[in-house]
Amino acid sequence: MLLPLVFNNIENAPPTIHQDDAGGMPRLVPFIDPEKRAAAVLERARAADPQAAGDLEDMHGLTQIYEMAVAGIRRVITESLPVSDEVEVTAQRR
DSSP: HHHHHHHHHHHHOOOEEOOTTTOOEEEEEEESSSHHHHHHHHHHHHOOHHHHHHHHHHHHHEEEEEEEEHHHHHHHHHSSOOOOOOOOOOOOOO
């Protein structure tokens, strides 16, 4: 069946170059939105095996909790670092 191969190729496509305006710097953006991709994968998993899909949702929830905890710890650490008044930034544009 060709359809799963098409889904796989679209979902795993490399990022594309996108430029917001004529003077802006180009940047890489995902071919498809990562949230939409995750939702589509979860729907297919739910249709194939509802129990496994439930496990995936539980893992996603744990991942979100972990990310929030790490962000809180990072904030505490960075707030405790001394702040320098003088910052030198050198940028070169080609």
